[in-house]
Amino acid sequence: MTGQIELGLMVAQAYKSYGNLQALKGVDLEVVKGEFYTLLGPSGCGKTTLLRIIAGLELPDSGRVFLGGREVTHLTAAKRQVNTVFQSYALFPHLNIFENVAFGLKARNFDPTQVGRKVGESLEMLSLSGLEKRYPHQLSGGQKQRVALARALVNEPEILLLDEPMSALDAHLRAQVQEDLRRLQRSLGTTFILVTHDQDEAMMISDRLAVMNNGVVVQTGTPRQVYSKPTNQFVAEFLGAANILPARRQGNQLFTNLGPLHVSETPYWEEGHLAIRPEHIVLEGEIPQGSVNCVRAQVREAIYRGQSLDLWLDPGPLRVRTNTRDRLGPGDQVSLFFPPDDLVALDNQPSRY
């Protein structure tokens, strides 16, 4: 078999069902060695099932998994150089922190001096030195999470899998941990694959991400690509707010209920949808004479959000996000400019997702 990414991870046509529930419906995935990759999707989209198949905790009904150019589809978790940080952390409650972190080394019969050294380094890397003799129930949530990380990383895995590791942390700590995790991955150069349903987390932490829904990968790319050029309505709406405009195409011209609009990439369809992010619509004082993609609208509702001001406009519903220096309220007339580069023609197959 050729084509698998050298020394990275490749999943080819993975299918998995539980009874009548199809968790994965033919998933392909390519992860380059050393990148921070995120599987993003709503609950029940199959992202955790995919992670478990990569870990070797679950066998796909069909499909293949390659790790570092070698097929591992039928290898058990114990035989893969992949380690996991579980959602519940799954620390061993009867073992102290040292023994928890040492578990993977001792299971492979590393000699005691080596175990001691590696565990020490690992604990120090995650600022856990001094907690060796404590037990999991004596630690805070953040400390438990770092122990789970140390326990996985001490084995120097080819890939570290993280199953929603931030979900048990409070919002303030979570932001801190996300940044720490990002730095940790950068300094180690290990491939990290994170599962999350939090699109902000996925945006800030990933090199690349795969958006999943209903057992399929809907779109892959860098956070910027996926956010600014969603290929379909699901991605557009799951990753933050989006205006979805029904449109008809005549030649190179697109007609919407806001009037004709120009798009930088003309779609293949006759009838479909355009998407634009609320913050990508430009508010202008005056519309230049004869300019394209300009529309006049009236503010119906203004929502103050601290760092931004959201305007709901007529004709619409149309949402525009602007900065709070604009003091606009209901009834105000505004002029809008739709940059052709930010207007995205969506893929016309909503039924598949």
Added chain:
Amino acid sequence: MENKRPLIALTAIFSLVLLYIPSVAVAVFSVNKARYGLAWRGFTLDWYMKLFENEYILNAALNSLILAVISTLVATVLGTALALGIDRSPWSGSFHRFFDLVINLPVVVPDIIMAVALTLAFNVLRMVSSAFDLGMTTLIIGHITFQISFVTLVVRSRLASLNKETDEAARDLFASSFYLFRRVTLPLIMPGVLAGAMLAFTLSLDDFIISFFTHGPDSVTLPIFIFASLKRGLTPEIHALSTVMLLFTVVLVVLAERLARRF
């Protein structure tokens, strides 16, 4: 609600008195100098001393201990294996309901029916081998049959409270099935196993009905000895013996309770 409180307290005290008066009475009479009658004639530990001089009692105590230790060991191993097997079984739904029923039956079936059933079974088995002549062997087998259920129930409830992800974490960390069992599963269920064993041990020590039906002339246990002596009337020695057994049981139950609460 206020005026109900004295009633609740009163009921509670009344219940406690009902529950413990008989035991306390036995303990009191075991240190009473009077050989006959219910009058108090002063404190003595003579009856306890006499226990240790009575060859029959010592023999019965030894039998009870041998029976309890062996049957508990076997029942604990089998009951734990059964609990693990049910917990790990790939079959679900009706299989689990069936096994839950099978395991609960010996707990709820009256002892006398278990005893009769065992007698019948041994009668049949005796036609195959003389090893099933009534004696220590049949006693041990009889006790194991009802102990297994209790051990399995206690261990299963312990298993149910464990996080399944810990098993997966161990496998993910390169543990073989044996290493996983020895280093994770067994230590985690150990409090349940020990609590189940203690329970089985006390049940064996206190059992009368099943022992009565399955014992032989050479394997008289303490409860059977007490029952036999009663025919000759209540004596202070019996009170002393009962008190010793009571204290022993209480200690075991308290220990079992503590173990079950670990982690």
